[in-house]
Amino acid sequence: MSLQSIKYQRGSLEILDQLLLPVVSKYLPVRGVEDGWKVINKMQVRGAPAIAIVGCLSLAVEIYPEVFSSKKSLRQEIEGKLNYLVSARPTAVNMKISADELITLANELTKDDAITVEEMKQRFLKATEAMLEKDIADNRAIGANGAKAILEHVAEATGVATAGPVRVLTHCNTGSLATAGYGTALGVVRNLSELGKLEHVYCTETRPYNQGARLTAYELVHEKLPATLVLDSMVAALLRVKNVAAVVVGADRVAANGDTANKIGTYQIAVVAKHHGVPFYVAAPLTSIDLQIPSGDHIIIEVRPDREMTHVGEHRIAAPGINCWNPAFDVTPASLITGIITEHGVFKPEALKVEITKLLEL
Ligand SMILES: CSC[C@H]1O[C@H](OP(=O)(O)O)[C@H](O)[C@@H]1O
Numbered sequence: 585m586s587l588q589s590i591k592y593q594r595g596s597l598e599i600l601d602q603l604l605l606p607v608v609s610k611y612l613p614v615r616g617v618e619d620g621w622k623v624i625n626k627m628q629v630r631g632a633p634a635i636a637i638v639g640c641l642s643l644a645v646e647i648y649p650e651v652f653s654s655k656k657s658l659r660q661e662i663e664g665k666l667n668y669l670v671s672a673r674p675t676a677v678n679m680k681i682s683a684d685e686l687i688t689l690a691n692e693l694t695k696d697d698a699i700t701v702e703e704m705k706q707r708f709l710k711a712t713e714a715m716l717e718k719d720i721a722d723n724r725a726i727g728a729n730g731a732k733a734i735l736e737h738v739a740e741a742t743g744v745a746t747a748g749p750v751r752v753l754t755h756c757n758t759g760s761l762a763t764a765g766y767g768t769a770l771g772v773v774r775n776l777s778e779l780g781k782l783e784h785v786y787c788t789e790t791r792p793y794n795q796g797a798r799l800t801a802y803e804l805v806h807e808k809l810p811a812t813l814v815l816d817s818m819v820a821a822l823l824r825v826k827n828v829a830a831v832v833v834g835a836d837r838v839a840a841n842g843d844t845a846n847k848i849g850t851y852q853i854a855v856v857a858k859h860h861g862v863p864f865y866v867a868a869p870l871t872s873i874d875l876q877i878p879s880g881d882h883i884i885i886e887v888r889p890d891r892e893m894t895h896v897g898e899h900r901i902a903a904p905g906i907n908c909w910n911p912a913f914d915v916t917p918a919s920l921i922t923g924i925i926t927e928h929g930v931f932k933p934e935a936l937k938v939e940i941t942k943l944l945e946l
Pocket residue numbers: 630631632633756757758759762763767768769795833834835836846847848912
C-alpha cells in the first residue's frame with residue numbers, strides 16, 4: 585500500500601496510477617509534458633494540488649537534460665509547455681495559478697542580465713521542486729486551522745467550553761492522493777484524529793470515478809481511522825440520524841465571492857447540510873482560490889466521457905444507448921458555506937476576497 589501519489593527526484597518523476605487503486609498499486613513514469621498532460625487528463629493522477637504539482641514537475645523533468653541556446657528560448661519553452669498543461673483539465677485553478685507564477689519567474693529571469701541561461705534553468709527547477717514541500721506544509725496548516733474551527737463551532741453550538749470528539753462527513757478524495765501529502769479536507773480529518781477529537785469520519789462513494797470508495801477509504805483504512813463508507817444517496821439520511829457535527833470538503837476553484845467548484849455532488853451535500861443545520865466547510869489552499877473571477881458562474885465545469893458512468897472498468901452497468909450527463913464538478917454557492925479553511929486561517933465567504941488580497945499584498 586502506498587499513499588505517496590508523486591515520486592520525484594531531479595530528472596525522474598513517477599505517479600501512482602489512481603485508476604488502478606485500491607486493487608493495484610502501480611507507479612507510472614512521467615518523462616515529460618506529453619506524459620504529464622495525459623496522466624492528468626486520464627485522471628491517473630487527480631486532485632487540484634496534485635494536478636499542478638505533477639504538471640509543473642513534468643516540465644521540470646523534460647527540460648532538466650536539455651541545453652538551451654538562450655534564455656529567450658528557455659522562456660518560450662516554459663511558457664508554451666505550461667500553458668499546454670493548463671488545458672489538460674479546465675476546472676481546477678491550481679495548474680493555471682502555478683503556470684502563471686512560473687511564467688512570471690521565467691520572464692523576470694530572462695530580463696536579469698546577471699543570470700545565465702543555465703542559472704535560469706536551475707532556478708526554474710528549484711521553483712517547481714519547492715511546490716512539493718510547500719503543499720505539504722500548507723495542508724498541515726489547513727488541517728490545524730480546520731480542526732480548530734470545527735471544534736470551536738461545535739463547542740459554541742452545544743454550549744460547552746471544549747467540544748468532545750466529533751463526527752464529520754467528507755466527499756470525494758482530498759487526501760495524500762490528491763496532493764503532495766496529508767491532504768486538505770482530509771488533512772482536517774487527520775488533524776482532528778491527531779488531537780484525539782475524531783469520533784468518526786464518513787466518506788461518500790463519489791460516483792462515477794469513486795474517489796471516496798476507492799481512494800479516501802483506502803487512505804482511511806491505511807491509517808486505521810474510524811471511518812464508514814456511505815453512498816452519495818445516503819447523505820440526507822446520514823445527517824438526520826448520525827449526529828454529524830460538520831461537513832468538510834475540498835475545492836477545485838474558489839471564486840472571489842466564495843462560490844466553490846468541487847466534485848459533483850458537493851452542492852447537494854451543502855443543501856442537505858443547510859437543511860439539517862450542519863456547518864459546511866471548504867478546505868482549500870490559496871493555490872485553489874481564483875480572485876480573477878467574481879463568482880461561480882464564471883467557472884468552467886469539465887464534462888467527462890459517458891463511459892465513466894455506464895461502465896465500471898470493462899463491466900457495463902447502464903443500458904446501451906441511454907443518454908448521459910457527466911459533469912465532473914458542481915458549484916456550491918457561498919451562501920451555503922460556513923467557512924473557507926486555508927493555510928492562513930478560516931474565512932467567511934463574504935470576507936474572502938478582502939482577506940486573501942491582504943495576504944497576497946504582504
Ligand atoms: C485537494 S482537493 C481535490 C479536489 O479535486 C477532486 O476532483 P478530481 O478527483 O476530479 O481531480 C475533488 O473535486 C477534490 O475536492
